[in-house]
Amino acid sequence: MNPTNPTIDLLERYLQAIGQSLPAATREDVLNELRANLTAQIDDRAEELGRPLTEPELAAILKAHGRPEIVATRYLPQRSLIGPTIFPFYLLTMRRVLPFVVAIYFIANFVKIAATQHGLSSVAGGLVDSAFGIIPVLFVWLGVMTILFAILERTYDKFGKEWCLDEWNPAKLPPVKPQGDKKQRSLANRIADLAFHCLWMAYIIEVPRHPYLLFGPGASFIARLQIGWAPVWHTFYVALWFLLLIQLGIKIANLFPAIGRFSTPLDLVSKWFGIVVAGWLASVGTYIVATGPGADLHKLAVVNHWMGISFKLVVAFMILDLGMEAWKYVRPRLPTARLAF
Amino acid sequence: MDITSNPSSESQIFDSLRLELRRGCLIVAVLAQLRVEHYGYTLRKALADQGLAIEESTLYPLLRRLETQGLLTSQWREEDKRNKRFYKLSSEGELILAQLLAEWNSINDSVNNILQNSVLQTPSQR
Numbered sequence: 001m002n003p004t005n006p007t008i009d010l011l012e013r014y015l016q017a018i019g020q021s022l023p024a025a026t027r028e029d030v031l032n033e034l035r036a037n038l039t040a041q042i043d044d045r046a047e048e049l050g051r052p053l054t055e056p057e058l059a060a061i062l063k064a065h066g067r068p069e070i071v072a073t074r075y076l077p078q079r080s081l082i083g084p085t086i087f088p089f090y091l092l093t094m095r096r097v098l099p100f101v102v103a104i105y106f107i108a109n110f111v112k113i114a115a116t117q118h119g120l121s122s123v124a125g126g127l128v129d130s131a132f133g134i135i136p137v138l139f140v141w142l143g144v145m146t147i148l149f150a151i152l153e154r155t156y157d158k159f160g161k162e163w164c165l166d167e168w169n170p171a172k173l174p175p176v177k178p179q180g181d182k183k184q185r186s187l188a189n190r191i192a193d194l195a196f197h198c199l200w201m202a203y204i205i206e207v208p209r210h211p212y213l214l215f216g217p218g219a220s221f222i223a224r225l226q227i228g229w230a231p232v233w234h235t236f237y238v239a240l241w242f243l244l245l246i247q248l249g250i251k252i253a254n255l256f257p258a259i260g261r262f263s264t265p266l267d268l269v270s271k272w273f274g275i276v277v278a279g280w281l282a283s284v285g286t287y288i289v290a291t292g293p294g295a296d297l298h299k300l301a302v303v304n305h306w307m308g309i310s311f312k313l314v315v316a317f318m319i320l321d322l323g324m325e326a327w328k329y330v331r332p333r334l335p336t337a338r339l340a341f
Numbered sequence: 342m343d344i345t346s347n348p349s350s351e352s353q354i355f356d357s358l359r360l361e362l363r364r365g366c367l368i369v370a371v372l373a374q375l376r377v378e379h380y381g382y383t384l385r386k387a388l389a390d391q392g393l394a395i396e397e398s399t400l401y402p403l404l405r406r407l408e409t410q411g412l413l414t415s416q417w418r419e420e421d422k423r424n425k426r427f428y429k430l431s432s433e434g435e436l437i438l439a440q441l442l443a444e445w446n447s448i449n450d451s452v453n454n455i456l457q458n459s460v461l462q463t464p465s466q467r
Contacts, residue, residue, distance in 0.1 A: 030405075032417075033381065036425045037401060040382040066398035074402040 007058045011038060014062045021072030030075050038065065081150050089165065090149040094142075095187075099255035101141050102191050105134055107252070110198050114205075127202055131195060187255070194251045201244050208237065226292030227300060232284045239277045246270050264329045271322045278318055282311035367395060369445055371403060372430055372438040375413060380425040404428050412437055 015031050015038075022030055041061060046053050053061075065071065082090050109130035116126075156163075211222070250266045287307045288300060370393050374384060381401050388395055407413045412434035415426050430438065 032424065033426045034401065036423060037381040037385075037397065039423065040380075040425070041397075044382075044386075064397075066396070071398045074398055075405065 007042070007053055007055055010055060010058050010062065011035070011042070014038075014065075014068060017068035018072045021069050022075060026075070034071075038062075080153070081146070082153050083156070085160075085165070086149055086153045086156060090145070093149075094145060097141075097145070098187065099191075101138070102134065103194070103252050103255050105137055106130070106194060106198060109133070110201075113202070127199055190251070190254045194248075194255065197244075197248060197251050201248065204240065204244060226290060226295040227288050228291040230284075230286045230289045232281070232287065236277065236281055239280075243270065243273055243277060246273065264325075268322065268326055268329065271318065271325065275315060275318045275322060278311060278315045282308060282315050284308075366445075367393070367399075368403070368407070369438070369441050371395075371400070371407070372412060372434055372441070375428055375430045375434070378427050378429040380420075380427045384428070407434070 015035055018034065019027050019031050038061070042053055042058060045057070045061065049057075109126075113126040113130065247270050250263060250270060253266065254263045285308050286304055288303055290297060290300060370388060371384070374387055379387060381397075381404060384404075385395060385397060385400050388400075404413065404415075408415050408428065412431055413428045414431045415428045417424055417426050419425075
């Protein structure tokens with residue numbers, strides 16, 4: 001090599017750059033072969049021109065030959081972390097397991113917060129922490145799963161035939177989904193729904209102890225009016241909790257495609273239960289009672305009257321909503337002949 | 342997606358499909374050309390002269406891969422005062438080439454038949 005010759009120097013710099021990305025065992029051999037091929041090409045071009053190549057002309061040949069890192073990559077065995085045979089199973093497993101990971105995480109955190117945190121700020125803080133805490137959990141899970149499947153990829157050539165990945169039974173395919181079930185919500189949407197429901201439950205826990213969460217700044221004004229909640233609200237609170245727990249179960253079940261098929265009937269049941277509770281509340285009549293001699297009993301009676309009417313309206317809307325949802329669910333399942341009217 | 346309204350997307354699809362179509366054909370051409378001994382640069386020139394241009398960065402690694410698979414043999418030899426690595430089709434390579442050519446001819450015949458039949462069919466017969 002003559003480093004003073006700029007064209008040879010450029011060629012050697014190019015080969016050196018390729019060599020940096022080649023394994024030591026084959027580096028010299030590959031570089032010698034490349035050098036011979038490129039030198040022959042350079043000689044051919046020089047013969048065509050009738051003079052030695054200039055540096056830009058050589059640079060053009062090297063540029064056409066390819067970027068050193070990419071050229072070197074082509075001499076390496078084709079490798080992939082998870083190849084095309086294993087990848088569909090990797091993707092399928094990730095999609096199937098993800099709802100379990102999210103559900104277990106949120107349930108465990110919700111139980112932990114309910115058992116250990118007291119007071120609005122600590123419960124809210126715990127919920128916010130757990131919402132952000134799922135990100136590293138998902139990264140670790142993703143990493144572990146990817147490593148496991150990368151190991152499977154490496155061992156596939158040796159043991160792959162025993163795994164019988166190609167064997168399947170058409171008879172075990174799931175039944176065709178009814179038309180109405182085709183628009184299933186996305187997984188992200190269902191996870192967000194579960195997370196918001198947990199936040200909603202935390203809010204319901206705190207409302208009895210912190211009325212300002214319900215009335216805002218008006219809470220202190222209401223306190224001065226010497227009025228308070230009627231005993232009916234204690235019963236309603238227990239029923240509401242029961243309803244929220246049913247809904248929590250439904251939202252967790254919705255994460256799993258196998259159970260998710262029943263999400264609409266379960267939703268209808270929970271809505272029906274909600275109507276029962278709201279209907280009972282509408283029929284009670286007394287929602288606010290006097291707690292001191294300063295309370296205006298006439299105004300209290302008017303407020304209770306209008307609250308009763310409001311609840312009755314709410315029940316009417318709930319019944320209408322339940323009827324529409326039930327019809328949407330039942331309609332695609334009715335025999336076609338019955339709909340031909 | 343309507344690719345007809347997007348020439349760059351159409352060109353990308355064509356390039357990708359062309360690459361797939363050429364990949365297998367290039368191997369057959371390289372094996373066939375190496376019935377006569379060549380080193381990398383002259384092989385590339387010989388293929389280009391017959392209308393099959395291949396990038397150096399594709400051809401040279403391909404030669405090594407085919408040698409690793411036992412389809413080619415190689416030896417370093419001096420020519421024009423320079424050491425060069427010469428490749429030649431091995432006996433195993435001859436067998437594989439014969440099988441690949443039979444397969445290639447069969448595919449070619451089938452595609453030609455399909456094309457002829459599709460041209461003969463009238464729109465009402467489709």
